[in-house]
Amino acid sequence: xxxxxxxxxxxxxxYGLQHSAWRNKIAACAAAAAPPPxxxxxxxxxxxxxxxxxxxxDVASPxxxxxxxxxxxxxxxxxxxxxxxxxxxLRAQFQTAATAHAHSATAPTAAELNARNQRFLDxxxxxxGDDNFYAVFGVKAGTKVNLVLPDPSK
Numbered sequence: 074x075x076x077x078x079x080x081x082x083x084x085x086x087x088y089g090l091q092h093s094a095w096r097n098k099i100a101a102c103a104a105a106a107a108p109p110p111x112x113x114x115x116x117x118x119x120x121x122x123x124x125x126x127x128x129x130x131d132v133a134s135p136x137x138x139x140x141x142x143x144x145x146x147x148x149x150x151x152x153x154x155x156x157x158x159x160x161x162x163l164r165a166q167f168q169t170a171a172t173a174h175a176h177s178a179t180a181p182t183a184a185e186l187n188a189r190n191q192r193f194l195d196x197x198x199x200x201x202g203d204d205n206f207y208a209v210f211g212v213k214a215g216t217k218v219n220l221v222l223p224d225p226s227k
Contacts, residue, residue, distance in 0.1 A: 183223040
């Protein structure tokens with residue numbers, strides 16, 4: 074994984090904070106990938122066409138997989154399940170608040186977004202402790218992180 078991947082995934086998820094937009098995109102792609110129904114324009118399901126494998130519609134989930142949640146489970150392991158649950162609950166609260174603020178009248182600056190992200194990471198470090206924080210996020214607790222770069226045109 075690229076440096077900072079688990080930081081970004083922990084804060085924004087693999088698909089960003091706009092989950093409904095991704096669900097709509099997955100549904101649209103799944104519909105486009107689905108074979109035409111039997112009898113439409115002479116199309117019929119034959120043994121050959123049904124053996125091509127599963128289509129996107131067959132495997133599309135209404136929610137994209139959460140790589141960060143899976144990563145936390147692998148890294149912390151079953152013996153630290155309560156800690157993992159607390160971290161994921163903290164993240165859910167953070168993401169809910171971040172999503173709510175995303176629809177405000179004025180867009181936050183890069184500095185404001187980075188400060189908000191840093192508060193989440195600092196809270197996660199307090200919860201996890203130094204060793205577990207490093208194992209989950211790949212950086213030392215207390216490291217100042219700027220995931221959002223300022224717009225160079227401003």
